[in-house]
Amino acid sequence: MRIAVVGKGGAGKSVIAGTTARLLARDGKRVLALDSDLLPGLSISLGSGPDPVDPPLNQAAEKGENGRWRLRQGVNVVGAVKRYTTEAPDGVRLMQIGKSGKEGIQPIMGSINAYYKMVHRLKDAKTFRDWELVADLPAGPRQVAFDYAPFAETYLVVVQPGSQSALTARRVAKIARMRGGTEVRFVANRVKGKRDTAHVERLIGEQVFWSLPADEGVAEAERLGIAPIDHVPDSPTIAGIGELVAALASLEGQGQPMKSSNGVS
Amino acid sequence: MKIVVAGKGGAGKTTVSGTIARALARAGNPVLALDADANPMLGVSLGVGFEKTDMLNSVRQALDAGDVEHQPTVEGMVENFGTDAPDGVRLVVASRIDNDSPGCQCCGVSPDQILRELEHEYRMVICDLEAGIGTLTRMEPGNADVIVVVANPTAKALEVARRAVELADDLAEVVVLANRVRDDEDLKAITDVLGEDRELIVIPEDSVIAAADRDGTAPIDLDPDSPGVAAIIKLADRLAGAPVPA
Numbered sequence: 254m255r256i257a258v259v260g261k262g263g264a265g266k267s268v269i270a271g272t273t274a275r276l277l278a279r280d281g282k283r284v285l286a287l288d289s290d291l292l293p294g295l296s297i298s299l300g301s302g303p304d305p306v307d308p309p310l311n312q313a314a315e316k317g318e319n320g321r322w323r324l325r326q327g328v329n330v331v332g333a334v335k336r337y338t339t340e341a342p343d344g345v346r347l348m349q350i351g352k353s354g355k356e357g358i359q360p361i362m363g364s365i366n367a368y369y370k371m372v373h374r375l376k377d378a379k380t381f382r383d384w385e386l387v388a389d390l391p392a393g394p395r396q397v398a399f400d401y402a403p404f405a406e407t408y409l410v411v412v413q414p415g416s417q418s419a420l421t422a423r424r425v426a427k428i429a430r431m432r433g434g435t436e437v438r439f440v441a442n443r444v445k446g447k448r449d450t451a452h453v454e455r456l457i458g459e460q461v462f463w464s465l466p467a468d469e470g471v472a473e474a475e476r477l478g479i480a481p482i483d484h485v486p487d488s489p490t491i492a493g494i495g496e497l498v499a500a501l502a503s504l505e506g507q508g509q510p511m512k513s514s515n516g517v518s
Numbered sequence: 519m520k521i522v523v524a525g526k527g528g529a530g531k532t533t534v535s536g537t538i539a540r541a542l543a544r545a546g547n548p549v550l551a552l553d554a555d556a557n558p559m560l561g562v563s564l565g566v567g568f569e570k571t572d573m574l575n576s577v578r579q580a581l582d583a584g585d586v587e588h589q590p591t592v593e594g595m596v597e598n599f600g601t602d603a604p605d606g607v608r609l610v611v612a613s614r615i616d617n618d619s620p621g622c623q624c625c626g627v628s629p630d631q632i633l634r635e636l637e638h639e640y641r642m643v644i645c646d647l648e649a650g651i652g653t654l655t656r657m658e659p660g661n662a663d664v665i666v667v668v669a670n671p672t673a674k675a676l677e678v679a680r681r682a683v684e685l686a687d688d689l690a691e692v693v694v695l696a697n698r699v700r701d702d703e704d705l706k707a708i709t710d711v712l713g714e715d716r717e718l719i720v721i722p723e724d725s726v727i728a729a730a731d732r733d734g735t736a737p738i739d740l741d742p743d744s745p746g747v748a749a750i751i752k753l754a755d756r757l758a759g760a761p762v763p764a
Contacts, residue, residue, distance in 0.1 A: 261557070262527010262649040267674070292526070292650050293677050355684050357655035392527030392649040393557035394615045416568050416734035417532060417559045423572070424557060424616060431618040452732070456568070476707065478673025 254501055255386040257402035259429070260411035261421035262392030265442040268471060269411055270389035271298030272482045272494045277385045278343035285334060285381070286341060287388035288349035289368060289401045291358065295389040296349070300480030301341035307360075308351035309337040313367035322366035330374040330381070333367070342483070369401065376404040393421060397428045407436045407501065412457060414441065414449040419456035426457075438462035440497065463500060465493040520633060520643045520661070521757060524686065525668035526678035527649030530697040533727055533737060534668055534750055535646035536563025540738045541754035543605035548641035550596065550608050554629030555648040556615040564603040565736030574601055577627045578613035592635040595627070604736070629653050633661040642758065650678065654685040662690045664757060668697050669712055671704035676711045683712060693753070697721045721749045 254277075258270040267290075274286040288295040296304050313328050313336075338346040350368045351361025358365065372388075375381055388402045397408070408429040412422035426437045441453040441464040450464045470485030477484065482491055523535045532555070539551040553560035561571030577599045600608045612627050629645065630653060636643055645662070647653045654665070665686040669679035679694070686692045696708040696718045709718060724746025730737040737747045 262529075263675075264528065291652065292674075292681070294674050297674060353651060353655065354681055358652075393555070395556055395648075398615045398618055398620045400618070415728070415731035416562050417731055420559055420562070420568065420572055421557055428616065428618050456734075475672045475674070476704075 254505060255404050255406040256409050256501070257388040257390055257397075257405035257407075257429075258409045258411060259390045259397055259425045260392075261413075261418045264411040264413050264418050264421075265465070266392075266411050267294040267298040267389050268475070268481055268490070269409065269440065269442070269465070269494060269497075270387050271295055271300070271480060272491060273498055274299060274341070274345045274385075274387040275343050275480070275482050276495055276498050277387070278345045282385045283383065284343075284345045284385045284387065285338070285375075286345050286347045287368075287372065287386065287402070288347065289372075289396055290389065290391040291350060291353040291361075292391070293352055294391075296341075296347065297478050298389075298480055299341045299345065299347065300483050301339060301345075301347055304349070304352045305339070306351075308349060308364040309339065310348065310364035310367045310371075311351060311361065312363070313337045313371075314363040316363075322362065324367060324370055328367075330371055330378045333371050334381075337367070342480075372401060373403050394425050394428050397425050400432075405435055407438060410437060410439045411442050412439055412453055412461075413443045414445075414452045414456075416456065419453060422457050426459075438501075440465060443467040463493070463497045465490050465497070519641075519663050519757070520636065520638045520645065521664045521666060522633070522645045522647060522657075522662040522690070523666045523668065524647045524651065524654055524682045525649075525695075526670070526675040529668040529670050529675050529679070530695075530721070530727075531649075531668050532559050532646050533563045533731070534666065534695065534697070534721075535644050536560055536565075536736060537738050537747060537750040538666075538754040538757065539564060539603075539607050539642075539644040540605050540736060541751040542642045542644070542758055543607045545755065545758060547758060549606070550600075550610065550636070550641055550643045551603065552629075552632065552636075552643060552645040553609065553611045554613075554632070554645050554653060556613055557648070558611045558614050560611075560646045561601070561603070561609060562734055563730070563736055564607055564609060565739050566601065566603050566609065568734030574609075574611050575599070576611040576614040579616070581627070592632055593637055595632075596636070604739070628656070630656045630658070630661055633657070638663075651682050651685055654682055654689070657689050659689050664693060665690045666693045666695060666753075667712075668695045669708050670698050671696070671700075671707045676708065680711055692716075693719060693757075695719050695721055695753070698723045719749070719753055721746050721753075 474484035726744035
């Protein structure tokens, strides 16, 4: 599957993206996790340890004489995934933009430019046809609008039962749909029962594809900075994400949106 | 006076910004609330309402659509593009990304530019930033008087807050908020990362704030005396220079 996880900050995007990547890899799939956030998030939820100060992808691009960034000679998407990714648990490959700090984005401009070029080449690269691509986009609509996940066949819009989260979900979904050729599916997160799911549906004005339960174990993992799949592997949320992944997989190739389902009883 | 609010997405920036703005206005200050998030939602926590907030036009959009002539000054923009919120707060949305070919998001209406040029001698300006630290990396000293960094007791939010504080310290006076604190353990987690050499303003976890977000109302309208809302109001008094009872 080729998914981009989007939504408001704090809605649970990285936990869903990181756990999805790990579960797919455990299922024997080749998985490329994609992190285009300028701030740490996915690496924690994926369990891949602290983000490198000098991201490997910085090596993939250089500044030309005209002052514009370009890929280094001989760098293609297959080589980039081989050389400029890191290995996360369960064999997931992680490709990421560097993280912004006191010096702003200047020190990581190479990685940003290389990332953007790579995700656009991934879309049609034959080698990756049988890979699973899971992207975690930063909060809000910006990167959806600027096409940071052109390979995505499904946008998973994460929304929790609140106004700010729902407003973001509506806006992000609207922009994703302008692209065409993609499915938009809403995932209600931190849901305490059917009433919460119904509340989310009322706010967004559409059906929720899947609901994930509120989970104290995951909240604790977030406080500690540990991947939930490692900290509480048997928790309701991890089980729910497993069911979500299975539901998405069963839709592959059908091209038919499934009727609304609910992981919360 | 110009107050800028920064932090990780979901840390509570918008709730804090909206509540400070309303509290300052109630105390008699002229208040301009500037929504500098490309995903603008400040209207919700100001009490403008869910649907209306979703429809508020931004300065950028209005210019692009040709609805309004480009105003020669930032003050003109505020006059022409603002919306009235409760208690007399004036709300202005800088820029909103709402389509798949947004073009240049900065020309003429970047948050740092508006902050630079905005008249602030006679009023309080509260600016709610986009998630992360992007705008802080583009700001210069003098763009803001106070930068409020909102932290939560989670590893990710603390790391973002740490980076924000590092940048903000070179730009303005910094106030660090320990938001959504449930107990001593939560406070310790935040103090360990951010509070070694500075005072933390503690905003306790508050079900009223969650309920307000659920309903799409302003927390200050739902219950100004609930612990979380009261703590933000107290911070507003302090920012305005009012004497704070011990």
